[in-house]
Amino acid sequence: MLTLTKSCLVPSLLALAMLAPASVAAGTASHSKNHDLTSKAIACVNAMAHAHFKSAEKDFTTQIQTALPPAKLQVVWNGMIQQVGAYESQKKTTIVDAQGYTSVVVNTQFKLAKINIVLTFNDAGKVAGLHFDPAPVLRTPG
Secondary structure (H helix, E strand, O other): OOOOOHHHHHHHHHHHHHHHHHHHHHHHHHHHHHHHHHHHHHHHHHHHHOOOHHHHOOOEOHHHHHHOOHHHHHHHHHHHHHHHOOEEEEEEEEEEEEOOEEEEEEEEEEOOOEEEEEEEEOOOOOEEEEEEEEOOOOOOOO
C-alpha cells in the first residue's frame, strides 16, 4: 500500500504547479492559432462567395497565388456554381491537423449540395492548399 506523507506531497504539488502554466499557455496558443486560421478560412470563403477573388487570395502562399491567380480562382468558383447551384451559406468549421499542416474544413451549403471547402495552412498561417469536396451524406438505417 502506498502512503503519501505531507513532505512527499508538497514537492509533488509544487512541481505540478510549475508545469501547469506552460501547458495552459500551450493550450491557449493552440486555441488562438486555430481561431486565427478558422477566421482566415471563413474570410476566404466569404470573399469567394462575394466574387472578391483577389481578396480571397490574401492569405495564399506565393505558390498557390501563382497556380491559382484571381481569374483562375473565379473560373473554379463559377464551375462549382454551375455544378451545384448558387452558394447559400456556411454551416460549420472543423480543424484537422495532419503531417505538419492544419486544415480548416468549411462545411458550406450550395443550392443542390453540401460542399466541404478545405483550406490547408502551413506553419506561417498561409493557405498552402485549397480544394472542394462533396460533404458526406449521412444515412439513417431503415
